[in-house]
Structure formats: C-alpha cells, structure tokens
Amino acid sequence: MIQSFFNPEIIAASWPIVRAGLLNTVLLSLLVVPLGLFGGLILALLASVKHPAIRWPLMAWVDFFRAFPPLVLLILLFAGLPFAGLELGGFVCVAIAFFLNTGAYYGEILRAGIDSIPGGQIEAARSTGLSRLQAMTYVVLPQAVRNVLPDLLSNTLEVVKLTALGSVVAVPELLYQARQAQSLTYNATPIVVAAVIYFVMLWPVVRLLSRLENRALAAR
Amino acid sequence: MSSWARFVETFLNTKVMLKYLPDVLSGVVVTIELALLVVVTGIAAGLALALVRSLGIRPLNWLIVFVVDLFRSLPPLVVIVLIYFGLPSVNVSPSGFVSTWLSLAFVLMAFSEEIFWAGITSVARGQWEAARSTGLSFGQTLMSVVLPQAVRLTIPPLTNRTIAITKGTALGTVVAVTEILGQASSAMSNSYNPSPLMMGAAAYIVLFFPVVVAARWVETRLAWKR
Numbered sequence: 001m002i003q004s005f006f007n008p009e010i011i012a013a014s015w016p017i018v019r020a021g022l023l024n025t026v027l028l029s030l031l032v033v034p035l036g037l038f039g040g041l042i043l044a045l046l047a048s049v050k051h052p053a054i055r056w057p058l059m060a061w062v063d064f065f066r067a068f069p070p071l072v073l074l075i076l077l078f079a080g081l082p083f084a085g086l087e088l089g090g091f092v093c094v095a096i097a098f099f100l101n102t103g104a105y106y107g108e109i110l111r112a113g114i115d116s117i118p119g120g121q122i123e124a125a126r127s128t129g130l131s132r133l134q135a136m137t138y139v140v141l142p143q144a145v146r147n148v149l150p151d152l153l154s155n156t157l158e159v160v161k162l163t164a165l166g167s168v169v170a171v172p173e174l175l176y177q178a179r180q181a182q183s184l185t186y187n188a189t190p191i192v193v194a195a196v197i198y199f200v201m202l203w204p205v206v207r208l209l210s211r212l213e214n215r216a217l218a219a220r
Numbered sequence: 221m222s223s224w225a226r227f228v229e230t231f232l233n234t235k236v237m238l239k240y241l242p243d244v245l246s247g248v249v250v251t252i253e254l255a256l257l258v259v260v261t262g263i264a265a266g267l268a269l270a271l272v273r274s275l276g277i278r279p280l281n282w283l284i285v286f287v288v289d290l291f292r293s294l295p296p297l298v299v300i301v302l303i304y305f306g307l308p309s310v311n312v313s314p315s316g317f318v319s320t321w322l323s324l325a326f327v328l329m330a331f332s333e334e335i336f337w338a339g340i341t342s343v344a345r346g347q348w349e350a351a352r353s354t355g356l357s358f359g360q361t362l363m364s365v366v367l368p369q370a371v372r373l374t375i376p377p378l379t380n381r382t383i384a385i386t387k388g389t390a391l392g393t394v395v396a397v398t399e400i401l402g403q404a405s406s407a408m409s410n411s412y413n414p415s416p417l418m419m420g421a422a423a424y425i426v427l428f429f430p431v432v433v434a435a436r437w438v439e440t441r442l443a444w445k446r
Contacts, residue, residue: 004309063436066383067428069390072401072421079405080414083230157293158384164295168394175298179305188306195298202293210289213338 010189014181018193021177028173029160032098036159039103044110045136065104071165073097078169090169102159109151113144150212157205161198174198233415240407240416247403248423250317254399255386257321262328263382269329270336274362284333291330296388299323304395316395324388331381339370375442379435387428400424 047058065073077093088096117140125135145152167176178194273284291299304319314322343366351361393402404420 001310005306063429063432067425067432069387069424071390072424075401075405076417076421079408080417083414161295164297175301179301182305188309191302191306195294195302198295198298199290199293203289206289206292
C-alpha cells in the first residue's frame, strides 16, 4: 500500500516534475480567473440593459454554456479548429474555453448581484449627475459584488479545479505533470501527491465557503 | 469551391456524419446511463450522509465533514485518474465506466450532503423542539416538518450542482469510456474530419439544454417571494 501510493523514493524523484506542474496550475488559475470574471462582467452589464432584444439572446448564451461540458468545448477548440486552418495550442484553447464557460457562470452570479440592488439607487445616483456607467461602477457594482461574494468565491474554487482539464490538451499543469511522472515511474504515488496538493491548496477555501454559507443561512 | 461550401464540407460533412451516427448514438446511450447512475447514487448517498449527520454523533460528523471537504476540493478529473490508474496497483482494476461513475458520484455526494445539511439546519431549532413536544418522533419530525421546508431551499442549488457534475461524464473520455465525447473523438481521428465532433457537441446540447431550461423554470417557481 505504502509502496504503491506513498512511496518516499518516488515522491523525492518526481518532486521537480510535480512542482513545475503546481507552479503552472497557480499561473493558469491567475490567468483564467480574471479572464472568466471579465467575461462575466461583460455579460452582467449587458443583462442590466433590460431590453428583450438583449435579454433573450443573453439568456440563451448563458444556458448554452451551462449545458455544454467544458471538456467538449476545449476539445472542439483544440482538435476541431485545426481543420479550419487555425492551430491555437493547448494553452490558448484553455484560455478561450474558460473565458466562454466560466464567464457564463460568473455572469449569472454578477447578474443576480446587480438585480439585488434596488432600482431606486440607480435613480438616485443618476439624479446626482452621475452617468449611467458611473452609477454602475461606483454605486451598484461594489454593493452587488459584496452581496454575491460567497457565490463568486465558490465559482472561483470550481474554476481552479477545472484547470485540471488542461491536462487533456497537454498543458503542463499539476495533473498533467503528475501523470507524466506516473508513467515514468510506473507508480501511482505522483498522482496521490498531486491530489494531496490540490486538497491542501483548496481545503481552506472549502472551509471558508462552508462557514460563509452557514452564516448566510443563520442570517435569514 | 466557396469558403462556405468548404466549411460545410469540413465541419458538417453529411457523408461522414451518417457513417458515424450509430457510434455517436451509442455514445449518447452510455452518457445517459452514466449520468443517471451518478445522479441517483450521488444524491442518495448525499442525503443519507446528511441524515446521519443530523443524528449529531460527534466523531462520525467529523468524518463526514472531512469526506465532504475532500471531494469538494479535489478536481473530479483527479479523482477519476486516481481511481483508474491508482487502484490497479492494489489489484483492483475498475473499468473506465466504473471509475468515472464512482468519482462523479462521490463528488455529487459531497456537494449534495452539504446542500441537504444546509437545508436541514436552516429550519429553526424551535421547530424541532415544538414538533417533538407535540409527540412526533425524531423520524416523523424530520419527514413531516423539517424536510418539506428544507427541500424548497435545496432544490435550486442542487439542480445547478447536479447539472454541472453530470456534464462531467465527458471526463470519462480520459479513461476510455465510450460516451459521446469518446465516440466522437475516435470517429474524428478515424475519418480525419471534425464533423463527428460537431455531432457530439450537438448531442450534448440536445441532452442538457432542456435540463438547464427546466432547472431555470423550477428555480423561479420555488423562489421565496420576499
């Protein structure tokens, strides 16, 4: 058991490979989280224009990406686009797929946040002479983000976990590196190490979320 | 040939699509089987854990919280890879299908336990006491007082999570499950044409889009009117 899952020699030998993967996972997360947030912000701002010609296509867009598995989107970009003469490389494909997929989720959350701010506030802000954009940035958004902070955090956790998909398109992140190390050593230890790293990295976030959710319920 | 014609020839090639339609359809069947298994076992296990947790046995609750936290923090793909490539070294060799099913069911169990537990604790303590003092048993209180209120609160997050995790059946491709994505990708490499992949993508939309729309509808129906 210890030989095959917690082999100290294998841990020592594969550590440089796994460590490089960890670094890439952190970097990848630092790229795709802001990217998804940016996509979500665009969607949420568009949704705040309450016109049916915008509302319905937007809802269809969001529901489309809620229905579409991110891995399929990723494979479509990575393996499908080259047939159209567009070879993007795993990293760029991950970035685009996350922008589209997680953007839709962030968009839903931010929209709910903006909806939670009473319309009177926008009217008041506008009547003091702020432009529509100013009212949005200085009055509505700061409060909206605060209201949906637990959901934003929970989605961010999902996004970081989702970066493991990069391994399928040869992005050398944590899971990919661990599997490389596994096939080099014929031993499952590197994958266990990767799992432990994910757990140690994300457990505090899960705990925090649990407490935030409980507090939100207690406040009802 | 116009560029549109070339696009259709490449991405929506009818001949290739017809040839691989049976493969993709068999993938659809596998995806549906896998998805149903995950949803039923995952939610049942999650509900069972939440009910055990409501008994309030300390050491048991710590264990439950640990397991839940574990599967909330591990990426599903990592769990799948761990089961599929890891277990054979202790002479248990689950198939790709079983590995994917177990992994996603564990993940759904963790998330649904958390949601059910939040629902149960959301019902004020006084209601428990009041129900018990009228002579209802623990089980009766749970069934007739607490759960009906809790369910209303849990349905929207539960449907969202369930959809997100069920979409993860596509991850099975990585461990050679012959579900939609697996069938579509191998058809693509056999025919050297991306049309089967487009067909697979369409199959996911046909399968999951109605579920997403239905979930949205349920969500608005169940929303508390403030």
